[in-house]
Amino acid sequence: MLRRFGWLAGCLILGSALGGLPSRGDEPQGDVGRGAKFYSDNCARCHKARPAVEHRDREWSIVMTHMRITAGLPGQQARDIQAFLWASNNPPPLILKKTGVAPAPLPGTQMLDQHGCRGCHKIGGKGGVIAPDLQGVFERRDEGWIRTQIQHPRQHNPQTVMPNLGLGNAEVDAILEALRGTN
């Protein structure tokens, strides 16, 4: 009886899968901000989180497929983590900063979420655990050090997984002001 149920369950799963196949290219893109959070939540569950510099983008794509299967990750969370690893590996090209007029930066509190800062850092008591808690960060580090860490993360630690998001001075000012508000 149980054997027949097993075969039936297998056929039902296979049938539903074949009936609902998305075509290639239909999958939504990954989100860097969400990817930082899922990287913190998932990648240290079984093993220590591996730095993004270990692999190139195409290799991370293959690794993330293997990890999606091994860890049972939802597909979108796997794509978000992949986007975060790609962003960590690749600072934005200079071309992306070539604009006629610099857009007004978002509020600092909004950027903390949009850029995935809380994915790895605990800020104001909430956030990830794989990076330092930013409570009291201005007592531990001076503003110049923090500014360098945000704009050039690998200058302090070449193996850091913290991405270089290409933030300008005005954006960093807004983030620092938001961090002061949480400290």
Place this chain on the structure above:
Amino acid sequence: MRRTENVILAAMLAASLVGPSPATATEPDADADLREALRTQGEIIQQLRDELGRVREDQRRNEDRVRALEDQEVNDPTSGVDADYVDRRIEQFQHADESRLFLSGYAKAEFRDVLNDGPSTFDVQFNPIFHFRLTDKLHFNAELEFELDDGGETEIELEFATIDYLATDWLTLSAGKFLTPFNVFGPKIHPTWINKMASRPVIYDKNGGVTGVLSDVGIMASGGTEIWSEDSKWNYAVYLTNGAIGEEDGVLEFENTPDADHDKAFGGRLGFLPIPNLEVGFSGQTGKSRDQGRYNLIGADFWYSLAGFELRSEYSRAETDRDRWGYYVQGAYDLGEHVRETTGLMGMLGRMEPVVRWGETMGAGPNRQQVAVGLAYWLYPSVPLKFTYELNSGGVQNDRFFLQVGYGF
């Protein structure tokens, strides 16, 4: 006559005094014209000189402008180029197709000492994992295991080899040989660069355990989805495989032999993560072994972490004609959670993770109890140097000491 001549001479004298003679009146006109012509020519020449000066000035300014543009182009390669086009080309280059084959894996080198007059030995193991991306949705993964037997000969085993089809975001179909999704140590934790101890928990030990690290040949459906928010999710795996061949001293054995009695094993695992740092799972398998009839496997696993502290536990039960069961509980504390320095003595302290594990097995076969203490020193996130000391009682396993380097690549 004289008077007339005098009048004529007087008239001629008067005329000469009053006006030029017809002959001298022609030369001054020609000079004037010539002077006028020369003056005009001079003006024209001056205009041409002025024009030449302006042309030369313009040329100099143009040359300066060209040099300035060339300097700008060197410093700003984007000048005069469509930004969107370059962005697209850079993105295409970054994600351009490279090799679809990727090699990863793990290895270990260890010193193992069985205490109380037992043997001590150096040992090595190498496990390459091949990943081949056929398409975005079709992947092939395989792991080989190279290890030395008691005679020093190299043994090669196929750990797993599956072709995986990522059908949807929540469903992956796999076929081949795979690490059986029973609890989590076998399918996820046993690699040497992940396991924080140098030895397996007692329930997976070849001497007096409940099962080994399970692998079998068959088909599997697996995946996961978010539940009520992105912070909660569940994952599942269901499979049909050839099943066990029997049990020896109470330990259920899987040797990936063909299913001679047309009675496949059916099983699965359901994992639940209500919050990101907590997972509970339930596993089961039922089948008919080649040698000893029907069997059931039941398992449960638990994982929790908070502020660098990790608690992990598993329970296994094998029901054959002789039941056997066991459990282990492992706690670890990552000092790096609170020590952020990367150099000096504090940096060394931040790489340490003390671990302690308690487990026992009971039922059919020898009952065993084990307490293991260890220290994992993380040379790199995937390279632990492990010190492990096992205190074993019951069964045939002596106390053991391990010094092991695990390497994940």
